[in-house]
Amino acid sequence: MQVKFFLNNRPFIAEVSPNDFLLKTLRDHHVTSVKNGCNESSCGACTVLLDGHPVLSCSLLTVRVEGRHITTVEGISEDVKILSDLFSDEGADQCGFCNTGLALAVYALKRELKNPSDEEIKRYLVGNLCRCSGYQAQFKAIVRYVRNEQ
Amino acid sequence: MAFHHYHRATSLEDAQQTLLSHPSNILLGGGLWIKKSNAEADTAVDLSLLGLDQINEKEDHIEVGAMVTLRDFETNPAIQKLGGGFVAHAVGQIMGVALRKLATVGGSIAAKLPFSDVITPLLTLDVTLVFYPKKEIKLADYLSSKGKNKDILTHLIIKKTPGFGFFKKVGNTALDFAQLNIAISRLNSHVAIALGSRPGVAALATQAMAYLNGCAKIGPKDIEKAAEMAVAELSFASTTFASEDYRKTLALTYVRRGLEEVLAHAS
Numbered sequence: 001m002q003v004k005f006f007l008n009n010r011p012f013i014a015e016v017s018p019n020d021f022l023l024k025t026l027r028d029h030h031v032t033s034v035k036n037g038c039n040e041s042s043c044g045a046c047t048v049l050l051d052g053h054p055v056l057s058c059s060l061l062t063v064r065v066e067g068r069h070i071t072t073v074e075g076i077s078e079d080v081k082i083l084s085d086l087f088s089d090e091g092a093d094q095c096g097f098c099n100t101g102l103a104l105a106v107y108a109l110k111r112e113l114k115n116p117s118d119e120e121i122k123r124y125l126v127g128n129l130c131r132c133s134g135y136q137a138q139f140k141a142i143v144r145y146v147r148n149e150q
Numbered sequence: 151m152a153f154h155h156y157h158r159a160t161s162l163e164d165a166q167q168t169l170l171s172h173p174s175n176i177l178l179g180g181g182l183w184i185k186k187s188n189a190e191a192d193t194a195v196d197l198s199l200l201g202l203d204q205i206n207e208k209e210d211h212i213e214v215g216a217m218v219t220l221r222d223f224e225t226n227p228a229i230q231k232l233g234g235g236f237v238a239h240a241v242g243q244i245m246g247v248a249l250r251k252l253a254t255v256g257g258s259i260a261a262k263l264p265f266s267d268v269i270t271p272l273l274t275l276d277v278t279l280v281f282y283p284k285k286e287i288k289l290a291d292y293l294s295s296k297g298k299n300k301d302i303l304t305h306l307i308i309k310k311t312p313g314f315g316f317f318k319k320v321g322n323t324a325l326d327f328a329q330l331n332i333a334i335s336r337l338n339s340h341v342a343i344a345l346g347s348r349p350g351v352a353a354l355a356t357q358a359m360a361y362l363n364g365c366a367k368i369g370p371k372d373i374e375k376a377a378e379m380a381v382a383e384l385s386f387a388s389t390t391f392a393s394e395d396y397r398k399t400l401a402l403t404y405v406r407r408g409l410e411e412v413l414a415h416a417s
Contacts, residue, residue, distance in 0.1 A: 001156070018156035018194065019184075041182055042325055047248050053221070054248040059182050063156045064196060105248065126324045127246010 005065045007031070008075030014062065022048065022057040022065060026072070033073045033100045037129075044128035047101035048072055054108045056127075073100045076107050082150060083107075086141040094132030102128045102138070110146050121146060151176075151184040153191040158199055162282045166302055168195050177302065179257020180219065182249065202256070202304055205229065214306040216256025220244060220268065223255050232275065232308065233315030233335050234415070240271045240317040240333065245325055260303045262293055262351045265327040269293070270346035271317050273354055274335035276309035293351055313337030314415040316408035320392075320400050329392035330400045334408035341368075341412070343376070343405060348386045348397055355380035355405075368413055377405040 004013050007026075014025050023046045026034045037045030039058050046058040049071035073080050083103050087093050102125070109116070109124045116124070121142060130138065144150065153176070159165035169175050172192040178184075202215035207228040214223065223229055224241040232238070244250055244267050258268040259279065269289075277289040281301035289306075315335040319328045328347040335342045341362045346352030358379040365372050386397045 018154070019152050040185060041249055042245070044246055044248060050251070053251050055251045056248045059185070059249070059252055061156070061178075061181055061184070061194075063158075064178075064181070064198060066158075105246075108247075123242070124247055127248050129325075 001063065003062055003066050005067060006069045008071055009069070012070075016062045018061070018063055020062045022060045022062045022070070025062040026057060026070075031072055031074075035097055035100060037097070037101075042127075042129070043098075044105065045098050045101045047104050047128065049075075049104055049108055052108065052111070054105045071104065073103055076104065079103070079107050079110075079145075083141070083145050086144050086150065087138065090137045090141040090144075092133070092137035092141045094130070098128060098130045102130070106142050106145060116146065118143065151187040151189050151191065153194040155193040156196065157193050158196045160199070162200060162302060162304065165195050165197055165200070166282060166300075168193060169302070170300060177260070179217070179260065180253040182253050182257075183261070197302070210310055212308045212310060214255060214308060216254065216260070216303045216305060218255050220250035220253045220255060220258075221247060222251075223268075224250070228310075232310070233271075233313055233337065236315030236317045236333070236335070237271045237275070240267050240319065240331075243267060243319055243324060255306065256303045259289070259292070259306070260299070264349055264351040265331075265347040266352065267317075267319050267328060267331050267346075270331045270344045270352040271315060271333040271335075272306070272308070273344035273346075273352050274315060274333045274342035275337070276311060278307040278309075279303055280305040280307060290354055293353065311337035313340075314412050316411045318404050318408065320404070327391065330397050330404070332401065332404040332408055334405065334412050336412040336415070341409070343380055343408075345380065345384055345401055345405075348384060348401075349389050349391070350385060350387070353384055355383055357383045358405075362409075368409075373406055373409045373413070376409060377402050380405050 035045040037043035041056050041059040047054050048057045105128050157168050174191045175193045176191045178194050178196045202217035204215045205226045206213045212228045224238045230238040258266045282304050313336050317333045319331045331346045333344045343355040344352050358376040362376045381401045386394045388394045
């Protein structure tokens with residue numbers, strides 16, 4: 001069946017099966033910035049924004065996003081530039097596999113929480129796993145981004 | 151779970167007609183469990199366009215649509231005020247924000263998810279479930295009901311009662327299911343104790359509650375006795391997550407601590 005939605009503010013039409021999840025649909029259409037990590041709603045690598053809020057694309061049926069707005073990192077490039085500079089400044093980059101999902105979650109966090117504490121930032125990002133690092137360097141970079149300390 | 155067709159319901163009547171048109175048909179909640187099941191369905195019915203994603207605060211109760219996501223639930227000011235915030239706190243600990251923005255309150259309840267950190271705290275409040283076409287049932291009665299339900303859960307009615315609640319999920323990390331979860335409330339001086347993930351679906355410790363609510367003044371010995379009664383009256387079992395004995399030890403400890411906490415809080 002056909003599904004129409006907006007991908008980074010541009011109309012997007014896909015032919016899908018009722019069982020297809022958004023992660024598969026996007027990757028089948030070469031939107032490979034959305035990563036397939038655990039594929040069972042635990043790791044956060046597949047995070048996209050649905051009408052501005054982070055959701056797990058591995059667990060969202062594509063048919064359900066009819067008419068809705070999906071954002072991937074390509075849609076937040078200005079913020080991604082700032083974040084990646086901060087990540088590199090803090091030495092936070094490792095393999096990069098979790099970065100796109102994390103960037104979208106952090107972008108949404110900044111817009112959703114007003115003056116969040118360190119603890120609130122950590123709690124918001126619980127579902128975005130990184131298997132390379134101990135999170136410390138990322139956390140420093142994220143705090144600087146959220147508090148506009150470039 | 152695989153299904154051959156997807157139907158976006160245009161009304162509750164339409165949803166129920168479609169649901170009943172084939173024995174294998176299912177309702178979609180948040181959809182997080184689709185992958186975990188090997189079952190096959192003819193049609194998956196989606197309720198997301200029926201306005202069931204709203205929370206309305208009324209004078210003496212809060213009306214919560216079944217399709218409200220866990221994230222919208224935990225961040226709602228009226229929900230955050232319930233029992234000093236223990237319900238919002240409990241739900242806010244479930245996995246990550248991106249999962250909670252998909253998972254629905256109604257999905258957790260309708261499916262009677264045994265490890266649910268949503269059901270356990272709600273069980274200690276006065277919660278009525280509203281089903282289409284015409285049924286209202288208390289949450290505790292729904293959880294203990296048997297058989298396949300073909301009515302559609304549309305709303306929860308949560309009564310607003312002044313008081314304080316306690317919630318504890320025992321697990322190794324935020325992403326684990328609870329080895330045990332414990333909720334205790336004291337609303338208008340009435341104590342309620344619920345234990346979930348034992349691993350069975352959450353249930354009230356009714357005998358322990360009756361004992362405490364019969365005490366003129368609850369002392370440390372009463373707390374000890376009630377914790378022992380709660381462990382004795384509910385069933386516990388072993389899973390790969392935790393053994394039966396471990397769960398009982400946790401229950402004994404956290405029921406006691408929870409009672410101490412809610413009693414220390416003047417209501």
